[in-house]
Amino acid sequence: MIAVQGVQGQKVAVLGLGRSGLATARALVAGGAEPLLWDDSPEARAKAEAEGFTCHDLTRNAAFEGVAALVVSPGIPHLYPAPNPVIARAMDLGVPVDNDIGLFFRSLSTPEWDNFDTVPRVICVTGSNGKSTTTALIHHILAEAGRPTQMAGNIGRGVLDIDPPGEGEVIVLELSSYQTDLARALTPDVAVFTNLSPDHLDRHAGMGGYFAAKRRLFAEGGPDRAVIGVDEVEGRYLANQLAQGAGDDRVIRISSGQKLDAFGWSVFARKGFLAEWRHGRQIASIDLREVKGLPGAHNHQNACAAYAAVRSLGLAPRQIEAALHSFGGLPHRSQLVGERGGVRFVNDSKATNVDSAAKALQAFPRIRWIAGGMGKDGGIAALQPFLGSVVKAYLIGHSARDFALQIGQTPHEICETMDRAVARAAEEAQAGEVVLLAPAAASFDQYPNFEKRGEDFTARVRALIG
Structure with a gap:
């Protein structure tokens, strides 16, 4: 690990105990600091305590007494749409706010x-x-x-x-x-x-x-x-x-x-x-x-x-x-999952917004497109110029029906679930076509993250093609 420098003997508060927060806590200890850890999630606090750390409620009025700095995990807002109350309190008291990148x-x-x-x-x-x-x-x-x-x-x-x-x-x-x-x-x-x-x-x-x-x-x-x-x-x-x-x-x-x-x-x-x-x-x-x-x-x-x-x-x-x-690509980013009968199956679950989905849709000439999830502001109307390569769309998730209204004359089917979308796309695909998962939406309606959505697509494709 990279031991944090310049913190010997200091108390440093850490807000957010995911991957980066716990790595920060370990690096602070290695640098001779006393980390004061907090996360709103009881599960996250329990995980930290299982590593031997002690959690300190940073929401208390006196929580920042003697604290030299606050280190914040990236998922926690510090300015817009509104600062997290713990961060706002640190700023009110003049406690420097940083993140693990700054410490690195x-x-x-x-x-x-x-x-x-x-x-x-x-x-x-x-x-x-x-x-x-x-x-x-x-x-x-x-x-x-x-x-x-x-x-x-x-x-x-x-x-x-x-x-x-x-x-x-x-x-x-x-x-x-x-x-x-x-x-x-x-x-x-x-x-x-x-x-x-x-x-x-x-x-x-x-x-x-x-x-x-x-x-x-x-x-x-x-x-x-x-x-x-x-x-x-x-x-x-x-x-x-x-x-x-x-x-x-x-x-x-x-x-x-x-x-x-x-x-x-x-x-x-x-x-x-x-x-x-x-x-x-x-x-x-x-x-x-x-x-x-x-x-x-x-x-x-x-x-x-x-x-x-x-x-x-x-x-x-x-x-x-x-x-x-020799580069094999990354999971969930234009990842070739398999091929059957001249049909390729590509997992681009990371295409969570219109721009990234547009790029995926331009990568292949004939596409059976699996899209949908938790739609973002503006929907997918902006994808209209890129739908010429789409033979048919198979729409899933919370925004399936909204997406159907926004793709014009493009043939489509409301499938709702990944299971049905993969099955229907594979059933109808012809040699030379690509079954492409490029959702143009967040995953949170059906999956905890885009990785789990991509893993579901991958598992169903591999079960199908053997």
């Missing part, structure tokens, strides 16, 4: 690094869609190239739960807007911005606040290299803000669809081919069409982001290309 960055470097010929590096990935795939792909490429590497953050382990990095090691972190918004320290060596689309807007009081939370990783983090997706106006703005001019190769612009040949350094994908350009000259190209773990234009953008990040660390294009072909 202030504690990562140690005196041992003075003896390293090559110090560890940190790559951070943020954005709306593609963060997890890009993070995992960077980690995979590094590992395949023989570089020591660990992956953590919003994927895998909590950041304070990783091993102290050794010489030349690369830490790859996926960071959500919840994590970048509150961290008091952000100092990545390479920062990646994939894209931006509406999500978590209640938590950030709109798109401006959402983008501002992402932007902190770059504006306040001061990375040596910034990899910026410029397919949205926010990315173009961010790249412009960071670069001293078009030729500034500290900013690597990436795109899926645009030709970017007028900048100091760019990586883009068009018609299935990735191209790297530097100072007006193409220096590498990779055919992505046969990379099975990265189907569709959205995954080609992820490939561009990962390519740019590891190129900035000195990896060769041939090393990267070989690693792309």
